[in-house]
Amino acid sequence: MSPLAIEATALTKIVQDATGSLTILDDINVSIAAGETVAIVGASGSGKSTLLGLLAGLDTPTTGNVKLFGEDLFSRDEDARAALRAAKVGFVFQSFQLLPHLTALENVLLPMELSGVAPDGQDPTAAARALLARVGLGERLSHYPKYLSGGEQQRVALARAFVGHPPLLLADEPTGSLDARTGEAVIDLMFELNRERGSTLVLVTHDLEIAARCGRRIELHAGRIQP
Numbered sequence: 001m002s003p004l005a006i007e008a009t010a011l012t013k014i015v016q017d018a019t020g021s022l023t024i025l026d027d028i029n030v031s032i033a034a035g036e037t038v039a040i041v042g043a044s045g046s047g048k049s050t051l052l053g054l055l056a057g058l059d060t061p062t063t064g065n066v067k068l069f070g071e072d073l074f075s076r077d078e079d080a081r082a083a084l085r086a087a088k089v090g091f092v093f094q095s096f097q098l099l100p101h102l103t104a105l106e107n108v109l110l111p112m113e114l115s116g117v118a119p120d121g122q123d124p125t126a127a128a129r130a131l132l133a134r135v136g137l138g139e140r141l142s143h144y145p146k147y148l149s150g151g152e153q154q155r156v157a158l159a160r161a162f163v164g165h166p167p168l169l170l171a172d173e174p175t176g177s178l179d180a181r182t183g184e185a186v187i188d189l190m191f192e193l194n195r196e197r198g199s200t201l202v203l204v205t206h207d208l209e210i211a212a213r214c215g216r217r218i219e220l221h222a223g224r225i226q227p
């Protein structure tokens with residue numbers, strides 16, 4: 001197996017709009033070793049979310065390729081890509097993205113139900129309960145998202161991201177919807193879980209203090225990586 005968690009080669013993303021074609025990402029080359037923590041920073045609109053979506057295979061590039069742990073993401077069909085993502089990637093979004101009609105416990109169970117991947121032979125419900133307790137929500141298992149604060153919702157989302165023991169965590173401005181103090185607690189928890197699990201963390205943020213906690217920083221400017 002490749003020691004690289006991520007190998008993105010010559011990635012471009014070009015979209016068509018009313019005025020013609022718009023280059024959102026331009027010749028992005030990124031290699032991230034397993035176990036690294038990397039911050040992706042850059043102004044709003046510089047392409048950070050688009051890049052993270054490509055690294056997760058949630059979106060397809062116009063040209064170029066991504067390998068996750070040596071496995072080619074875009075040479076496979078959508079189902080196979082989803083399976084690879086389910087096995088390798090946990091994702092945390094700015095807007096939490098919990099399903100409103102599912103309880104905290106059900107939200108955390110969902111990725112394991114979709115992928116059939118339970119962490120090393122563990123009972124999925126036991127694993128989900130344990131992780132929710134770990135993020136401080138052991139008393140909130142049956143709460144629906146609308147009865148949880150923003151910080152609590154993001155902690156549920158962290159539990160959902162980590163529950164399948166993915167070797168790669170991708171987070172897109174995970175504190176962007178939280179006040180400073182709540183955001184700091186969520187970030188602390190995310191770094192803690194990442195360290196415990198030995199996973200690779202790629203974190204989009206425009207908070208330079210948070211970026212400084214990562215081992216390396218990649219800066220995007222208008223769709224290109226700043227040298």
Ligand SMILES: Nc1ncnc2c1ncn2[C@@H]1O[C@H](COP(=O)(O)OP(=O)(O)O)[C@@H](O)[C@H]1O
Pocket residue numbers: 015017022024042043044045046047048049050051
């Ligand atoms: N599907 C799309 N169609 C047209 N423009 C898009 C699309 N997705 C993103 N963009 C544009 O690409 C640029 C980069 O977007 P994004 O990756 O969300 O930036 P960031 O996360 O750094 O704020 C923005 O100018 C955005 O408006």
Ligand SMILES: [Mg+2]
Pocket residue numbers: 048049050172
């Ligand atoms: Mg963004």
